Amino acid sequence: MSSQKGNSSRSRPQKYKNRTAFKNNLHDTSNKTKMINALQIGDVCQRCKDIIEWKIKYKKYKPLTQPKKCVKCGNKAVKRAYNIMCLECAHKLAVCAKCGQSKDLVEQLPNEQEKIKLDEEMKALLKSLPERKRRTFIRYMNKKEENPEIDENSQKTDILDKLKSLKINDNDDEFDGLFSDESDFDGSCSDED
Numbered sequence: 722m723s724s725q726k727g728n729s730s731r732s733r734p735q736k737y738k739n740r741t742a743f744k745n746n747l748h749d750t751s752n753k754t755k756m757i758n759a760l761q762i763g764d765v766c767q768r769c770k771d772i773i774e775w776k777i778k779y780k781k782y783k784p785l786t787q788p789k790k791c792v793k794c795g796n797k798a799v800k801r802a803y804n805i806m807c808l809e810c811a812h813k814l815a816v817c818a819k820c821g822q823s824k825d826l827v828e829q830l831p832n833e834q835e836k837i838k839l840d841e842e843m844k845a846l847l848k849s850l851p852e853r854k855r856r857t858f859i860r861y862m863n864k865k866e867e868n869p870e871i872d873e874n875s876q877k878t879d880i881l882d883k884l885k886s887l888k889i890n891d892n893d894d895e896f897d898g899l900f901s902d903e904s905d906f907d908g909s910c911s912d913e914d
């Protein structure tokens with residue numbers, strides 16, 4: 722019985738168990754610890770992300786005091802601890818900035834607040850547009866979605882800019898002509914028969 726491997730249906734409970742999760746800021750509330758805890762780990766593979774997060778959690782993480790030399794371009798441009806190459810090289814080569822291998826890369830999550838802000842701004846602008854412009858915009862957005870190679874956040878900024886330009890050109894009917902596919906959509910003028 723004792724030689725049995727990987728018995729997943731063990732009936733005996735685990736003998737030693739932490740009653741509370743490990744807290745790395747229990748006795749240390751310094752700004753450095755706060756800063757390290759707030760780090761978003763990205764541009765690395767899942768395995769390296771786990772390693773770095775483990776270091777952060779158990780206070781083994783040592784931030785760089787000055788930029789390190791990148792193994793690819795040779796510039797002193799590595800700003801994140803444990804990374805071997807600068808972000809520019811990692812992005813260019815589409816590899817993990819820590820181990821240098823292209824594996825399941827973890828994407829840097831866009832700042833959550835930034836996202837919410839953009840969404841709200843967009844909604845408010847959309848509401849303020851007249852119906853006709855709104856439809857123009859929705860069409861523009863649908864077109865955008867057909868371009869998956871553009872990352873979501875820059876797409877949103879782009880869309881927001883478009884919205885703003887629509888808003889500015891609120892009273893300018895000629896503006897609609899800028900959209901190439903306006904022909905099938907002439908609203909109220911179509912009922913002349």
Ligand SMILES: [Zn+2]
Nearest residue numbers: 791794807810
């Ligand atoms: Zn580099």
Ligand SMILES: [Zn+2]
Nearest residue numbers: 766769817820
């Ligand atoms: Zn890696």
